[in-house]
Amino acid sequence: ETGVTQSPTHLIKTRGQQVTLRCSSQSGHNTVSWYQQALGQGPQFIFQYYREEENGRGNFPPRFSGLQFPNYSSELNVNALELDDSALYLCASSLGEGPQHFGDGTRLSIL
Amino acid sequence: QQQVKQSPQSLIVQKGGISIINCAYENTAFDYFPWYQQFPGKGPALLIAIRPDVSEKKEGRFTISFNKSAKQFSLHIMDSQPGDSATYFCAATYNQAGTALIFGKGTTLSVSS
Numbered sequence: 001e002t003g004v005t006q007s008p009t010h011l012i013k014t015r016g017q018q019v020t021l022r023c024s025s026q027s028g029h030n031t032v033s034w035y036q037q038a039l040g041q042g043p044q045f046i047f048q049y050y051r052e053e054e055n056g057r058g059n060f061p062p063r064f065s066g067l068q069f070p071n072y073s074s075e076l077n078v079n080a081l082e083l084d085d086s087a088l089y090l091c092a093s094s095l096g097e098g099p100q101h102f103g104d105g106t107r108l109s110i111l
Numbered sequence: 112q113q114q115v116k117q118s119p120q121s122l123i124v125q126k127g128g129i130s131i132i133n134c135a136y137e138n139t140a141f142d143y144f145p146w147y148q149q150f151p152g153k154g155p156a157l158l159i160a161i162r163p164d165v166s167e168k169k170e171g172r173f174t175i176s177f178n179k180s181a182k183q184f185s186l187h188i189m190d191s192q193p194g195d196s197a198t199y200f201c202a203a204t205y206n207q208a209g210t211a212l213i214f215g216k217g218t219t220l221s222v223s224s
Contacts, residue, residue, distance in 0.1 A: 004154075033211065042117075042200050042214030043155065056211055090154050092212075099145060100212060102154035 004103035023091030117215025130188040134201035
């Protein structure tokens with residue numbers, strides 16, 4: 001059974017640029033959630049996708065957007081990057097009412 | 112508004128000792144309370160979880176104690192080992208485990224050998 005995989009592992013961008021992060025869900029999981037984890041903090045919910053539709057969103061601005069594909073993989077897109085966007089971005093997958101399982105994240109640094 | 116408060120921020124325990132981490136929540140609609148363990152450079156890994164219809168759940172050396180009336184729950188790690196040194200997060204959610212998790216700020220545990 002393949003777990004949640006995220007790419008890339010690390011990424012460096014400058015202010016104002018755009019970034020796309022990718023996530024492959026665990027085999028058989030149909031729901032993907034994205035979280036932002038600032039240094040020394042707990043993960044914060046960004047949004048969730050189920051059946052290719054956004055299924056809940058946290059307190060993040062519209063420049064954070066996402067997609068889910070028919071194979072349940074997902075992308076997180078962030079436009080107009082700001083210094084405060086520097087964080088570890090985590091993807092978690094789940095099936096129905098089952099628990100969420102996390103990938104190892106993408107470390108995004110904004111210069 | 113922080114809906115899940117976790118304490119302590121850091122904890123040092125001797126090998127073989129008991130590690131205790133506490134969490135308090137505000138939203139009485141929460142009905143699923145997981146604990147995650149995170150090592151440096153890794154994502155959070157689900158350790159153990161509880162629903163409010165039971166007061167305690169044990170899996171190996173890890174136990175969750177749940178007090179619904181006080182809106183508190185805690186993680187106990189028995190016979191703590193150096194390999195348990197990690198950051199632990201409590202979380203809460205409602206309706207089902209697959210919905211948005213609200214995390215505490217984390218507790219960094221160091222187990223000295």
